Amino acid sequence: FVFPDHTGKIDGPESLEHQLQVLRNGTQQEVDLDSLIQFKDIDFPLHENLVVVKRKKKTGKGKHRVFGSPDLDEPVSDTCCSGCGALLLLLPAAAAPGYLPSEKYKVLLREGGLSGATCQRCHLLTHHHKALNLQVSRDQYRAIVQQIRPCHALVLLIVDLLDLPDSIVPNLPELVGVNKHVVVLGNKIDLLPGDCPGYLPRIKRQLAQYCQEAGFGPQVTEVHLISAKTGYGIEALISSLQGSWKYKGDVYLVGSANAGKSTLFNTLLDSDFCKSKATDVIHKATISPWPGTTLNLLKFPIINPTPYRMFKRKERLNDGAANGETLCPENSESCSPLQHICSGRVGRTFRSGFRSRSTEIQFDPDSLAFGENEEELTGPSRKTEEFTYNELKDAHWLFDTPGILKEDDILSLLNGQEVRSVVPTQAIVPRTFVLKPGMSLFVGALARIDFLKGLRSCWFSVLVSSRVPVHITSLDKANGVYEKHAGNALLGVPAGGSERMKDFPALVPQEFMLEGRGYLEAAADVKLSSAGWVAVTAVEGDQVLLRVHGPETAGFRLRTPPLLPHVVSLKGQRVRKSATYKVIKPFGLLDSGLTARGAEKLQVKKKTK
Structure with missing residues (x-):
């Protein structure tokens, strides 16, 4: 294998062979024209004759305008996309990495700017936050x-x-x-x-x-x-x-x-x-x-x-x-x-x-x-x-290098919008709830934790993205809540109603036993794959039995010792007549490059707000 030079070119056959295999699989089926997502490229203003102009409806947001077309006669180039490293190509496979509309490809090739070009997939990821479904294996x-x-x-x-x-x-x-x-x-x-x-x-x-x-x-x-x-x-x-x-x-x-x-x-x-x-x-x-x-x-x-x-x-x-x-x-x-x-x-x-x-x-x-x-x-x-x-x-x-795909990951079961909701982008603020035996905690519609057995109440500190809702209910109502609200606003993720939940795998239960270590230290973390985890804090010596429901391929498991054993100390005052504790909004760490005086002013400013 010969690594790419500074222009992004690759001489090795292995990468090309992998990409062509993706194309063969993608072109065996009839191409759905609606799936060929095309768009107006801000870095490549096309001639007006190439742009398909449609009037926007008076209500609702307009969709991405389409332009360009594939070219079956052009061979696969030896130049890589500068954003993801895939070989640039012109074949009509929407799921193929490296795809570039022929009009843009030919102009860049003629002007000598192909080495710095990005493919359609990278452009959609960067400017429109839209992910194309790729067909690349772990191997x-x-x-x-x-x-x-x-x-x-x-x-x-x-x-x-x-x-x-x-x-x-x-x-x-x-x-x-x-x-x-x-x-x-x-x-x-x-x-x-x-x-x-x-x-x-x-x-x-x-x-x-x-x-x-x-x-x-x-x-x-x-x-x-x-x-x-x-x-x-x-x-x-x-x-x-x-x-x-x-x-x-x-x-x-x-x-x-x-x-x-x-x-x-x-x-x-x-x-x-x-x-x-x-x-x-x-x-x-x-x-x-x-x-x-x-x-x-x-x-x-x-x-x-x-x-x-x-x-x-x-x-x-x-x-x-x-x-x-x-x-x-x-x-x-x-x-x-x-x-x-x-x-x-x-x-x-x-x-x-x-x-x-x-x-x-x-x-x-x-x-x-x-x-x-x-x-x-x-x-x-x-x-x-x-x-x-x-x-x-x-x-x-x-x-x-390319990221190695994990065997069991909750993100592999979600679509683009759901991934953006689940993956945290800002510092996680713990949400703590007190549960008695016989209660259930929902983390969206992704996971459900049943508190089956314990001598006293336990604290459950949820460390997931703030865009994922958390819902508390009794154990006897949990099945009804999931059937009614999975895919809807109450549970949030996945989103798309009953139609979306038909494609989402059923939740499979598994039981965990853990021993409490006191009110100030979590006993274990119920790890929810890449989505985060729930830290469980119980009375010292108390034997706690939990039943965790989640997709079979999501990779949920128990982690001991917990990563943040004292996270329960970050809870605020308890909301009256509820299982919820108020969250404490964090300040910025002093290592932001500010002077100590500047950081103090920043904290005072936030407190004032």
């Missing part, structure tokens, strides 16, 4: 990652902290080779609430323990807690990699689907880990909440950390520390449990000079919901410069 993803085996490289294993330990890639040594150094990155720390002072070092130790239980052994050299989305811990990670790995070889981002690899790729592309010119040459990866966005290898050249560059970088970081920035906040034992939105600043010490941009990426945790500022973070941009041969002849690269 094809794993085959691409296995190309790392013969390489001398460092592996950055991205782990989704919301889905521990299932987001740790199983059998990783078999995929990448036993001779690789592995650095484990616990991502999405910005979404976890702090349950007590010093919670960050505890999560770090627990992540390291999960890796040992997964059989990694001495391969794991470091463990970091980061947020690829907000920049938390990124500067400390870069300093660590430049100090330990230096410039010994290539670096690969590996992890399960939806763990945040492409987001980290984009953040590192705008940091000191990347050659200064690469920011203006290489297209950012397409990111979305849907698993399997990246379909092939994307890459950028990493910078050689020479002593002079390391000195200038340290000088810049010291100036930032003097202004109140904290580079290694996970070592702090004094973090308030309410100040749990982890954010940071990622800066550039060197820039190429011909592009006027700020020297820092500043992340605002209040505006980081998916769907905001995406043109800036993920939108396509035209690249006018290219690397010379001498600049790349001895270069080492950072590769973004």
Whole structure:
């Protein structure tokens, strides 16, 4: 296999063979014209004769306008989509990655701009938040990652902290080779609430323990807690990699689907880990909440950390520390449990000079919901410069690999809109309820937890997206509530009424027994796959019997010890005559790059509001 050069071209036959197999499967059936989603491309204004114009109805929102057409005579190109890595093609298969309308393809080919183009799927993901149904198997993803085996490289294993330990890639040594150094990155720390002072070092130790239980052994050299989305811990990670790995070889981002690899790729592309010119040459990866966005290898050249560059970088970081920035906040034992939105600043010490941009990426945790500022973070941009041969002849690269699909995942059962509701985009605020034996708790229509047996009441702290409703009822009414309200507004997800629930698998029960550890510490977590979990807190020594209902292939299970054992302490006052406790709105963590005085003003401003 020959990796793509800086223009995105791939010479290897394996990726093309996989993509052509998808096309053969897709073209065997008659093409439904309504399924060929076409749209007006903001980066490619077409001639008026090619645009199908329809009048909008006076009521309701207009749908995406259609343009373009496939071309059966054009061969598959040798150029990859700069957003997802799939080979660009013109065949009429709506589910095929890399599809590009022929009108856009031919003009870009004639003008020499094909190397920076994105396919129809990436455009819909970025600008319209619409996911096309892809037909790519787990084996094809794993085959691409296995190309790392013969390489001398460092592996950055991205782990989704919301889905521990299932987001740790199983059998990783078999995929990448036993001779690789592995650095484990616990991502999405910005979404976890702090349950007590010093919670960050505890999560770090627990992540390291999960890796040992997964059989990694001495391969794991470091463990970091980061947020690829907000920049938390990124500067400390870069300093660590430049100090330990230096410039010994290539670096690969590996992890399960939806763990945040492409987001980290984009953040590192705008940091000191990347050659200064690469920011203006290489297209950012397409990111979305849907698993399997990246379909092939994307890459950028990493910078050689020479002593002079390391000195200038340290000088810049010291100036930032003097202004109140904290580079290694996970070592702090004094973090308030309410100040749990982890954010940071990622800066550039060197820039190429011909592009006027700020020297820092500043992340605002209040505006980081998916769907905001995406043109800036993920939108396509035209690249006018290219690397010379001498600049790349001895270069080492950072590769973004396709996410490895998990065997059991609740997201695989949901459509695009439902995935956006289930995947958290902002810091999770725990919702706590007190239940007596004989009561049931619904997490949307995705899961139902029956409290069957226990001496006293228990607290159930739900840590899922705020867009997923939680409903409490008695055990004898639970079946009726599900039959009546599944698919409707009360339970929220899935959405689409009775017609949608016909396609959603039936809920299968499984029972769990756990022992209480007191009012201040959760006994265990009922893990709801990638959707989150429910922490159960019971009286010390009390034997609690739970029956958890969920789809058979959703991967629901019990996690002990719990990830946030003291999360019940974040509940507010109890709402009178109900099982609900008020939620406590969190403040931002002081590691947002603000000075201590600025952070204090920010908290006072929020309290005033």
